[in-house]
Amino acid sequence: MTNGxxxxxxxxxxxxxKSLAYKLKDHLVTLWKAAxxxxxxxxVEALEPELEEMEHxxxxxxxxxxxGIPSPPMQISLELxxxxxxxxxxxxxxxxxxxxxxSHLFSIFxxx
Amino acid sequence: xKQPDIVxxxxxxxxxxxxxxxxxxxxxxxxxxxxxxxxxxxAHNLSDIFETPxxxxxxxxxxxxxxxxxxxxxxxQIYLKETQRSLKKNYSYLxxxxxxxxxxxxxxxxxxxxxxxxxAFEQLLETWKHVDLIIFDMPPTALSVKFFNLPALSHRWxxxxxxxxxxxxxxxxxxxxxxxxxxTYERDKILKKINEMKANYQFLExxxxxxDQVSIKVVLNPNPLALSETERIHKNLKTAGIxxxxxxxxxxxETTAPPTLPLSFTPPSHLCLPRTAQQLTGIGALxxxxxxxxSHDLERLSG
Numbered sequence: 001m002t003n004g005x006x007x008x009x010x011x012x013x014x015x016x017x018k019s020l021a022y023k024l025k026d027h028l029v030t031l032w033k034a035a036x037x038x039x040x041x042x043x044v045e046a047l048e049p050e051l052e053e054m055e056h057x058x059x060x061x062x063x064x065x066x067x068g069i070p071s072p073p074m075q076i077s078l079e080l081x082x083x084x085x086x087x088x089x090x091x092x093x094x095x096x097x098x099x100x101x102x103s104h105l106f107s108i109f110x111x112x
Numbered sequence: 113x114k115q116p117d118i119v120x121x122x123x124x125x126x127x128x129x130x131x132x133x134x135x136x137x138x139x140x141x142x143x144x145x146x147x148x149x150x151x152x153x154x155a156h157n158l159s160d161i162f163e164t165p166x167x168x169x170x171x172x173x174x175x176x177x178x179x180x181x182x183x184x185x186x187x188x189q190i191y192l193k194e195t196q197r198s199l200k201k202n203y204s205y206l207x208x209x210x211x212x213x214x215x216x217x218x219x220x221x222x223x224x225x226x227x228x229x230x231x232a233f234e235q236l237l238e239t240w241k242h243v244d245l246i247i248f249d250m251p252p253t254a255l256s257v258k259f260f261n262l263p264a265l266s267h268r269w270x271x272x273x274x275x276x277x278x279x280x281x282x283x284x285x286x287x288x289x290x291x292x293x294x295x296t297y298e299r300d301k302i303l304k305k306i307n308e309m310k311a312n313y314q315f316l317e318x319x320x321x322x323x324d325q326v327s328i329k330v331v332l333n334p335n336p337l338a339l340s341e342t343e344r345i346h347k348n349l350k351t352a353g354i355x356x357x358x359x360x361x362x363x364x365x366e367t368t369a370p371p372t373l374p375l376s377f378t379p380p381s382h383l384c385l386p387r388t389a390q391q392l393t394g395i396g397a398l399x400x401x402x403x404x405x406x407s408h409d410l411e412r413l414s415g
Contacts, residue, residue, distance in 0.1 A: 050283065058277065061273065082199045
């Protein structure tokens with residue numbers, strides 16, 4: 001009996017240390033993932049708006065006729081139009097920020 | 113398999129492009145060449161010259177000679193239907209809602225006429241590979257010049273758009289690699305389409321520039337207006353790297369001597385077609401006129 005009780009006393013601290021280690025590992029993994037995401041987001045935070053602007057320029061060049069700027073030969077616009085749903089949405093969204101280009105730019109670079 | 117030779121007759125309205133095209137077609141057919149004559153002008157008069165009804169699909173009018181009149185409107189409608197089908201396929205149902213109604217206006221879009229002609233040209237080359245010679249009776253200068261310039265202009269646009277799209281994709285790839293550890297990789301359908309279109313325009317541009325495959329001849333009358341328009345044609349086509357293969361002086365008088373009017377450039381070949389008192393309509397009258405020309409002139413007319 002005595003032996004059994006002593007074994008159980010030994011097992012409990014060992015188990016709790018193990019579970020603590022697991023929890024710690026989980027927390028560290030979560031922390032690492034969060035830090036990784038933040039770092040990755042930070043790394044591309046200037047690149048993403050630039051990319052969006054380039055897509056906007058592309059949409060303007062191809063489908064500029066929709067907003068009154070010179071466009072390529074008509075058949076180019078028409079043939080690319082079916083593939084440009086995303087770019088067209090971007091053009092529509094741009095209408096909201098078109099009046100405040102500077103504030104839009106400042107918000108991209110986090111200038112307050 | 114040998115590709116058919118291609119000859120375009122262009123020039124100022126009323127100089128006799130359709131008559132010259134018909135004579136050239138008939139002359140070639142008489143020498144045993146399987147020939148197709150196509151009118152690209154919306155104001156067709158090949159039917160009147162050959163005195164037989166012609167339609168969009170060419171038909172044989174005498175053994176070895178086929179003729180047709182391209183229906184520009186029909187080509188535009190076919191093109192728009194295809195664009196509309198593609199839009200419906202690619203866009204979500206809300207965006208495609210009522211598209212048909214809105215597309216009606218596109219048939220009045222400037223620029224589609226020359227594209228319709230390009231489509232007709234490509235389609236004819238595909239369907240009529242088996243003939244020896246294809247002769248195109250072109251519309252008056254403005255539309256013809258746009259037709260010849262369209263592939264070069266479109267090619268330039270496609271190169272610019274391709275470069276921008278490639279830059280966008282390069283940046284997208286960086287963002288994907290950093291943010292998503294490169295897990296998602298989507299093939300860019302737009303770039304694929306741009307590449308296809310660019311290759312097609314490049315092919316057409318080179319084809320128009322290649323004088324071994326394509327001859328472009330200007331039909332003109334010996335008067336200052338036709339002469340200055342010919343100068344403008346030469347200048348405009350030169351900017352797209354396209355050069356005239358010959359000049360055909362039509363209705364020069366009683367003789368086949370070239371007029372003394374000055375041209376600022378020297379065309380590789382020129383031919384003078386004398387005026388005739390006879391009405392040049394109907395196969396019989398055309399044949400009678402061709403019989404007056406010597407074999408050398410006949411060759412220059414359709415070669």
